[in-house]
Amino acid sequence: MSRNLQLLVAVLALSMAAALGVLTAPEGHGDQAANPDPLPATRLEGTTPAHWRLVWHENPANEAFIGWSTAEKPVASAVYYDDLPRGGKIDEYRHRQSAVISKYTSKEALYCSTVELLKLKADTTYWFVMVSDEKASREFHFKTAPEGDTPxxxxxxxxxxxxxxxxxxxxxxxxxxxxxxxxxxxxxxxxxxxxxxxxxxxxxxxxxxxxxxxxxxxxxxxxxxxxxxxxxxxxxxxxxxxxxxxxxxxxxxxxxxxxxxxxxxxxxxxxxxxxxxxxxxxxxxxxxxxxxxxxxxxxxxxxxxxxxxxxxxxxxxxxxxxxxxxxxxxxxxxxxxxxxxxxxxxxxxxxxxxxxxxxxxxxxxxxxxxxxxxxxxxxxxxxxxxxxxxxxxxxxxxxxxxxxxxxxxxxxxxxxxx
Ligand SMILES: [Fe+2]
CATH class of the missing domain: 3.60.21.10 (Metallo-dependent phosphatases)
Structure with a gap:
């Protein structure tokens, strides 16, 4: 199967899974039982999203960059997000942004998915889930920066x-x-x-x-x-x-x-x-x-x-x-x-x-x-x-x-x- 066809199949499968509501963020990927202590953070296995980081550059009122690692190379990764909590139910998020997938510069095989969230609303809490192939993270959230003169x-x-x-x-x-x-x-x-x-x-x-x-x-x-x-x-x-x-x-x-x-x-x-x-x-x-x-x-x-x-x-x-x-x-x-x-x-x-x-x-x-x-x-x-x-x-x-x-x-x- 060509790379493009593979990608199309994976995106379609993801969309279908989301439409059927079968792709729901599992418990345990970063929830209180697994993330804080004393247990180690998310295990790197398959395409389970791990190593999450949310980065701000010039314009944090309207932009955020979300990156994560997977042990195996996913065919497709995306962030599903919304300005309301959706409990990790993928089909309920109103927005989806595809990730760019690359291999980290290293002899080790470890893969990086990065999503650019643009045109966000200022001073707003966004809930989101990271998805790589059929694996999803739990739901996370963050707040964008304000625009005005807010403490x-x-x-x-x-x-x-x-x-x-x-x-x-x-x-x-x-x-x-x-x-x-x-x-x-x-x-x-x-x-x-x-x-x-x-x-x-x-x-x-x-x-x-x-x-x-x-x-x-x-x-x-x-x-x-x-x-x-x-x-x-x-x-x-x-x-x-x-x-x-x-x-x-x-x-x-x-x-x-x-x-x-x-x-x-x-x-x-x-x-x-x-x-x-x-x-x-x-x-x-x-x-x-x-x-x-x-x-x-x-x-x-x-x-x-x-x-x-x-x-x-x-x-x-x-x-x-x-x-x-x-x-x-x-x-x-x-x-x-x-x-x-x-x-x-x-x-x-x-x-x-x-x-x-x-x-x-x-x-x-x-x-x-x-x-x-x-x-x-x-x-x-x-x-x-x-x-x-x-x-x-x-x-x-x-x-x-x-x-x-x-x-x-x-x-x-x-x-x-x-
Ligand atoms: Fe130093």
């Missing part, structure tokens, strides 16, 4: 590589936060997901552990990814996260609502040239947006190592356009600097917060560096929670046990109304 929360963290037990603990913490605070929209990740970004077995573990972030009710935590140095040149980074900002480039601006900008940058390619021009263009073009943040891996104001190229190429632009906060990873500590301008403390400057606590073993920071006077630094697994409102931006640093390690508050800059 929301966002999580930030980085460095989830190398220490799997700690990573899983942090994923449980993310899940607890998402469960308790439904106004959390997504997790911006500052890079270093795995120790070797070219090794699929490490991504397999990471994606499997990522399932732990899904709430018992099936809510997924969208991910806004930045590339870390352990993923330098990794094709798998782009395959797992659907080429954020373009394959190999991975710099892009995420708008959430009308008054929040997150510029995601890539410290693993040239920080100058095209990327610096992009950064300037974005900051200049959003000069009246109230809150402006950046997310990237190697710090300009590190707690452990030497500064990365962000210090030379990006910090002058951050200061010129009055960025509020730069979110940094890579150091394996938590930190908050004082506000910095022209290489010295200045209340009008930029604050740098990070720096990598989603599971990797923590290091001892150099607390004596001048920019930590009036800031905070320490060693603990952690995640940052951003509470974004019209009159304030609060960034809390939360430990793996839920303890509050640091809290910081900013008021909107007067310069935004120019």
């Amino acid at each position: 929301f929360k966002l999580l930030y963290g980085g460095d989830s590589r190398s220490n799997r037990d700690s990573r899983r603990e942090m994923n449980r913490r993310l899940r607890a936060l998402l469960t308790d605070e439904p106004e959390i929209l997504a997790l911006a990740h500052g890079g270093d997901y795995v120790a070797d970004g070219d090794k699929l077995e490490q991504w397999t573990e990471w994606m499997s552990d990522h399932e732990l972030t899904v709430t018992a009710q099936g809510r997924m935590l969208p991910l806004i990814p930045a590339r870390g140095n352990h993923e330098t040149g990794s094709a798998l980074f782009d395959e797992v996260f659907h080429n954020p900002g373009g394959k190999g480039l991975n710099y892009y601006a995420t708008r959430i609502g009308s008054q929040f900008l997150l510029v995601n940058l890539n410290t693993e390619i040239s920080a100058g040239g095209d990327q610096a021009e992009f950064l300037e263009r974005v900051l200049k073009g959003h000069s009246t947006v109230r809150w402006q943040l950046a997310n990237y891996h190697r710090p300009a104001y590190p707690a452990v190592k030497k500064p990365g190229s962000a210090l030379k190429y990006w910090v002058p632009l951050f200061e010129k356009y009055d960025l509020d906060v730069a979110l940094e990873s890579d150091g394996h500590t938590y930190k908050r600097t004082c506000a910095i301008r022209d290489g010295k403390p200045d209340a009008t400057g930029v604050t740098y917060i990070g720096e990598g606590g989603l599971g990797v073993k923590q290091r001892t920071p150099d607390a004596e560096r001048w920019y930590f006077k009036g800031g905070k630094v320490g060693s603990s697994h952690h995640v940052q929670r951003l509470t974004v409102k019209a009159d304030s931006l609060v960034i809390d640093t939360i430990a793996d046990d839920g303890k509050l390690l640091d809290t910081w508050l900013a008021k909107p800059r007067a310069t935004r109304n120019d």
Whole structure:
């Protein structure tokens, strides 16, 4: 049978199964009995959808990318979705979007299905099921970003590589936060997901552990990814996260609502040239947006190592356009600097917060560096929670046990109304 004919037969079979109502999401693929603990996440077998991740790029009010893995290559994969819960009954979902199916770049045989959901409604909860051939996931849901000036929360963290037990603990913490605070929209990740970004077995573990972030009710935590140095040149980074900002480039601006900008940058390619021009263009073009943040891996104001190229190429632009906060990873500590301008403390400057606590073993920071006077630094697994409102931006640093390690508050800059 030719490949095209095979595909047609599979799509027809799927449609018929859906029409007959026989294709219903099974219990156990990510439900409370199988996903949270202590059991491992969904088993990779046949075409059962596993390793789910929901990714946001530039326009999370209207677009989302859903990816999953299957052990065998499916003939057809799709997402069935709706703005009402349908209990996993495939024939009841009003929308269907086909997936692109590919093999991950690896000697291992593992397959990736990716669906682009476009033209979504803002500020709306979508329920969906992933289907590969005759296998379906349970029903999940997520919420799109708002369009207007609506308060929301966002999580930030980085460095989830190398220490799997700690990573899983942090994923449980993310899940607890998402469960308790439904106004959390997504997790911006500052890079270093795995120790070797070219090794699929490490991504397999990471994606499997990522399932732990899904709430018992099936809510997924969208991910806004930045590339870390352990993923330098990794094709798998782009395959797992659907080429954020373009394959190999991975710099892009995420708008959430009308008054929040997150510029995601890539410290693993040239920080100058095209990327610096992009950064300037974005900051200049959003000069009246109230809150402006950046997310990237190697710090300009590190707690452990030497500064990365962000210090030379990006910090002058951050200061010129009055960025509020730069979110940094890579150091394996938590930190908050004082506000910095022209290489010295200045209340009008930029604050740098990070720096990598989603599971990797923590290091001892150099607390004596001048920019930590009036800031905070320490060693603990952690995640940052951003509470974004019209009159304030609060960034809390939360430990793996839920303890509050640091809290910081900013008021909107007067310069935004120019
Ligand atoms: Fe790193």
